[in-house]
Amino acid sequence: MRSLIVIQTETARSSPEYSDQPTSSPKVILQEYGYFVCTASTLERAKVMVNKADAAVLDLPVGELKGWGKELLWTRSLPLIWWCSASSASESLEACEENVTVDGILTPSMSEQELHWALHFSSRQYFERKQWQSERAQMMAQLEDRKWIDMAKGILSKMKNISEAEAYDFLRKQAMNERKRIVDVATSIVKVYQLLKESK
Incomplete structure (x- = not known):
């Protein structure tokens, strides 16, 4: 898994967390660790870019994950990974009970090795989920x-x-x-x- 698409709405990009510390943005961190990263903030762009990605990293509040995930999976099946930052986590408290399908979680504080392993296990989780869906x-x-x-x-x-x-x-x-x-x-x-x- 080397190529990633980061889905980040305008709200997430303008959050104080990223404007105060641009190095904590998922794109910067993932590129620093050797991943090829493209970003999308609109559904139209995401649908075009998702065909070139090995996984989608969703830097969104939990409440928005379900809708975005559904739209992306209509275009192409791939692992969905939530970028759990301070802002996306705080915006997600009321959505804790939602039935959201994600294959893994990444955080800005992860080290390079932690992030690589998290992506590896997310990929395995995705393939297990796909197999279960096929069997079902x-x-x-x-x-x-x-x-x-x-x-x-x-x-x-x-x-x-x-x-x-x-x-x-x-x-x-x-x-x-x-x-x-x-x-x-x-x-x-x-x-x-x-x-x-x-x-x-």
């Missing part, structure tokens, strides 16, 4: 498939006066004959049955 999507798809198959078995059992096991065998054979997935055959049966029911 697969499970939801399997549940949806199971629903169609169960509905089709019920219809076949009722119409052909057969057991559900026999109805499943029928679906399986039909799928093999048509070279389709069982769920596709089941979905067709359910939809035809529903159309017939509505036409009556």
